[in-house]
Amino acid sequence: MPPKPKRRGTRRKTCSNEIAPPEDLIHDSRRQEILQVFQEALQRSRSEAEEYVDIELPLSDARKALKKLQLEGIKTEEIQRYFGSDEDDDNKINSVDADMFLRFSAAMTLQKEKSDKAFQLMDGGEKGLVLIEDLQRVAADLGEDLSEEDLQEMMDFVDPSGEGLLSHKHFFKIARQVNL
Known part of the structure; x- marks a missing residue:
């Protein structure tokens, strides 16, 4: 008598890799x-x-x-x-x-909700603007060793007015570009 064919059990997926x-x-x-x-x-x-x-x-x-x-x-x-x-x-x-x-x-x-949270974390004094000092604080908190020149270069890149201030509106625009 030939052996019985093995039944393959069907596995249930316990977690889904699909993104909602x-x-x-x-x-x-x-x-x-x-x-x-x-x-x-x-x-x-x-x-x-x-x-x-x-x-x-x-x-x-x-x-x-x-x-x-x-x-x-x-x-x-x-x-x-x-x-x-x-x-x-x-x-x-x-x-x-x-x-x-x-x-x-x-x-x-x-995406806007995420960038709002990130902006609030960066805006330590709740001024409604991100200053170079805020960037220094966040870089230090993250353990990043960035010079003041590097931080100033970052601010110049993202600050369209050249005032050294980053508004919430501009922060959201940048967050959208980098897909935050």
């Missing part, structure tokens, strides 16, 4: 706010258009809606890049639907 989509990580109130702003922008877009516009929002109007959500300074190219469109790609997106807008807005909201 950003829209699942924000509070329901923020989700509702994002969807409401999208609907309002869509209504405005429809009323301004001469013909019926489908359920997608042009990127120019999406940027205005993002501004209303306090997600300012986001360029059209950033939205396109988020959804996998390159600058020289023939299939560039020109509009977003509600799901796309929610996903992008949620991702930017999470």
Whole structure:
């Protein structure tokens, strides 16, 4: 009698390597706010258009809606890049639907929350600005041996006004560029 074939047991996965989509990580109130702003922008877009516009929002109007959500300074190219469109790609997106807008807005909201926390850690005196002294303190806390010249060079690089001050708005812009 031949041996019985071995049964392969099916293993249950105890943990998932999948990352939750950003829209699942924000509070329901923020989700509702994002969807409401999208609907309002869509209504405005429809009323301004001469013909019926489908359920997608042009990127120019999406940027205005993002501004209303306090997600300012986001360029059209950033939205396109988020959804996998390159600058020289023939299939560039020109509009977003509600799901796309929610996903992008949620991702930017999470990124803004992270940069807010990082800014608060850097702004030791709660002045609303990061000074060179704050950079020195953070570098020392992290055990980084940076000279004052290095820190000044960093500040000059990120300070658009040249005053040696880094505002919250500019901090968020930089955090977005480095994907903080």
